[in-house]
Amino acid sequence: MDEKFEHGSLDLAHFIMNDIKFAQGENLLKCVQCGMCTSACPGAQHSDYNPRDMIEYILEGDNSIIESEDIWNCFYCYTCHSICPVGNSPCQANQVLKQIAIDEGIADEHLRPFLGFGDSFLNHGMGGIPQNFFKEMREDIGEDWWEFKNHLDDVRTQLGLGPVYPDDDSIEEISTILVKCGFKDRVEKIREIKDYEK
C-alpha cells in the first residue's frame, strides 16, 4: 500500500516520530521487544492486538500494520506508555497508525462508533461523551454518576458557575465552521456506512 513509506525502511518509524501525536521521539527506535507492554495491555488480553508486535512491524518497515484490524482494539488506557522501560509509547504510535489509515480512507467503518463525538460538536458546540455510551457507563460507574450528570447545571449554579454548554449563538457559529470546513459532510458519509456491525 502506501508509497510514502518504503517497505523495509525506517520511513514509517520516522513518520511516527515526527507526528505531533507521538511525543517520545527516538525512544521508538530503542524498543528491545521485551513485551512488557503486551503483558499489561487489556486490549491484548481480550483480542489479538499486540503492542509489542505492532512496534516490531513499524521498525521492520512492514506497512501492512496500517491495514491491520487489530490496531483498532487499543483504547488508549496508556498502561503501555507508563510502564515501557525504554520510554516508548505504543499507544501513541497506534494513534498515528490509525490516523494514517483514516487519511487513506480505509478506516471509515472503525470511525462509526465515534460518530457521537462528532454529533456532540455539531449539536452542542463542544466535545462530550456520546449518548450511546450512557447506558453502559451508568451500569459501570453507578447511579451517582447518572444523578450527577443529570443535575450538572444545578450543581454548577450552586458553585457560582455558568451552564456547561455554550449559548445558542456560539453553537450556531461553531456549527457553521464545521459545515464550511467539511466536517459535517465527513460525519454524514461515515454514518452512511451500512454494513458496520458492532
Added chain:
Amino acid sequence: MVSDNLKVGVFICKCGGNISDVIDIERVKESIDADVIEEYTNLCSINGRKIIRDKVIGDELDRVVIAACSTQSHLKTFQAYVQPLNPYLMDMANIREQCSWVHSTTDDDFNQKATDKVITLINASIGKVSKSEPVDPIVVQTPNSAAVVGGGISGMSAALSLGKQGIKTYLIEESPSIGGHMAKIGKVFSPVKIAEECGLCLLNPVLNDVVWNENIEVMTNSKVVKANRRAGSFNLLVETKPRYVDSEKCLSCGDCVDVCDKLIPNDWNDGLTNRKAIYKPFAQCYPDSYVIDIDNCDKCGDCKRECKMDAISFRRENEMIPLEVGSVILATGHKLFDPDLRPEYGYSRFKDVITQSELGRILGVNGPTKGKFQCLSNGEVPKNVVMIQCVGSRDDTPNGHKYCSKVCCMVALKNANIIKHKYPDTNIIICYTDIRTPGMFEKYYKHAQASGIRLVRGRPGEVGKKDGHLVVRVEDTVKREFKELDADMVVLSTAIEPSEGTNEIAKIFDVSQSEDNFIKEANPKIKPVTTDIQGAFVAGTAQDPKDITDSILQATASASKVSEIVSNGIEIEPFIADVDYEICDLCGECIEVCKYKSMSIEKDRIFIDPMSCSGCGNCIAKCDKNAISINGNIDEMIFSTIDGILKDKKPGEKRIIAFLDDIGYTAADNIGINRLSYPESIHIIKVISVNRVMPKHIIHALKTGADGIFIGEYPGDLLYDEIEHNMKKIRREIEMNNMNPERLAFSKVYIPYFSGLARKFIEFDSKIDEINDLAK
C-alpha cells in the same frame, strides 16, 4: 623570530598515514624555518626516539617542536624522548586530532588549506618554545598512609593490599562490623567453576587477614564527616559512634540479648527476622562483640545489670578523630533498588513476592529459615517459582536506572540452580529480556538450562493473584503468546544502585559522580580507578555495578595506585604561582582572591599549595607589589605563539585563534577522534587557564592580523563567572582600539559535548566572514 643563538629542531610525524594522507608533508618541510627538520612514519615508536635523541644530542638542539598527535596522547612520551633536553623546552603541534582528523582529504590531492594550517601550527610552536624556559616538574611527597572508606569486600581487599605493602591504613566502616554485603550472600557464583561456593568461607580469611595485619586499623561505627585536600595529604575528620559495649571486655556470651525485650527488624536478614536492641551483627563479625543500637534502645539497663563482665556503659559520647593520610580509596558500595517503586509487581501486597537478596537469606544456612527453602506466607516448599529480571535496571521510567546492573542474570541463575539441586520438583521460570552471562559465565548459563530451569523471554507487566495463588502476567515474546504463569513464589531481581554512603562521600571529597550517581572515574576506558581528585581512588560497587571478583580487581588496582604515589609522590605541572618573599608584605589580598583556596599564611610566609594552584594568575593581578609570578614565562609565550600563528598571513586568508584550557582542548580533540569537522581557519592554542589570556594578548592578536579570537571555558571552573564578566571589559577595549568587538567570542565548553564545540567553531567562522565583508 627565534633568537639567533637558539637551535630549533622540528620533527613531523606521519602517523602511518593518519596525518600524511591529508597533509602535504613535503610542502610543510619546505615552508618552515628551523635548524633541523625531520619526518618519520611513527615518531612515538622506539625508532622515533632514536631519531629525536640523535638529533637533540648530535646537533645540540636547544628547542624541539614535535608536530604529531595531541598532548593528551603522547606528551609524556615526547618529553622523555627529548632528554637530556628539559621537557618544557619541547612543544607539540597538534596536527592530527586538531588538523588532519577534522579537515578531510580533497579528491585526489592533499588538503592544501589544512597543509597551510600545519605550517601555521608549527610556526606557533616554534614561537612558543623560543620563549620557553627550563622548569622542572614539582614532585609532592605524600605521607605513607591511606584511608579506605567502606569495609565491604572492596574496602577490605584494598586495605589488605595496602597493609601488606607497608602502608599505614585506616579502614573506616559506618556499620558496627566490617564484611559488607558479601557476608550475607550465602552462596556465591564463581566465574569458572560450575558450582556455588560458600560466601562466608571465602570472606572469613580476608576478614581475619585484615584484622591481624599490623598496618591496618579498623574503625567501625565510624564515618568520614569532613575531608580537606592539603598539599600531599588529606585531612579527614572521622566521627565514631560508641558501641556502648566495651569490645575488650565483651566475651560474646549473649546473656544481654536474652534480657532485652526490644524487637527490631534484622538488616542482616533483610528484615525477615528480628533482632534485639543489643545485638551482634552476625556470627563471624568483627569486632567480635555486641553492640547497642542506641536509636532503638530505651535504656532500661537490664543488659547492663545482666553483664557479668561489666562491659556495658551508656555514658559514652560520639568521638571526633582527626586523621592525616596521603591517599584515600572510596569503597562505599551499593544498595538495592526499592521494589515498591515498581508497584505492579506487588512486593508489599503479596508476602511471597520477594527479592533475590531475600531469597539468598532464605537459602542461607545461617538465615531466617536455617536454609530451608520455603514460602514466607505458609512455610511450604514452593512448587512454582517465577523470577523477574531487570527490576529497576534497564528502565527509563521514573525512579528506574537506565544501566544494566550486570550481576542479576548470574544471581538469578545461581539461586535457581541452588533450588533445583536441592528441590528438583520445584519448577523455576526466569522471565528475562536478555540473558547477559559474558565470558566464562556462559558455561554456568548452559549448566542452569541443563538443570531444567525454564526461561521465558518477556518482561512481565504485572503480578496478581488468581484463585488464591500468584500469577505473573507476561507475553512470551518468542511464541507471541500472552501467559499467566502460576507461582507460589515470585522473586524480583532488583537493580544495584549507589549507596547513601557513596552519595555522601562523593560530596565530602568533592569527587564527580556519573549521571547515575556512582563515583566517576577520571577516564572510564584507561583510568578506571582514578577519580578527578588527585590521590583519591575508587573501588567496587561505589563506581558501578559489579560482582565480587571485579570488586577485588578494582580494589587491588586502586591499592597499587596508592602505592605509586607513596613511592614516587605526585608529579605536578610546574606552572604555578611563586612568591618573592623579599617583596611580599603579607597583606593577604592574594589569599582573598584565590578561587582555588590554594594560598594561606604559614610560618609568616605565603604558602601556595602546588596541588590546588591552577596557575590562573588571579593573584598576580591583585598583588600591588608585583611579588607574585607564575613559573614558565607564560605571558611572553602567549605573545610569541600568537606571532607564530599570524606569521606569513596571506592577503584574503582568514586566521582565527581559539584559546582553550585542558578541558576545551580535550573537547577539541574529541571532535577529531569522532571525525567531525570545522573550518581550517580555526587555530587552537592550549593555555593553562584562559584567565592567563590577557586583554593585551587579545588586542595584540587582533592588531597583528587575527580575524577572530575564540575563548572557551568550562562552566564548572571556579573562575568561570569572573572570566565571563571580564569579556565585557575586553570587548570595550577592542572597541576603543577601533575594532569590531564581535571578533571576540566566549563560549562554554564541555568534554562530552564536543559536537557543540565544533558547531560553535563553524558558526564563529561564518560570523567572522560577515564581519570581514562589512569591514570591506
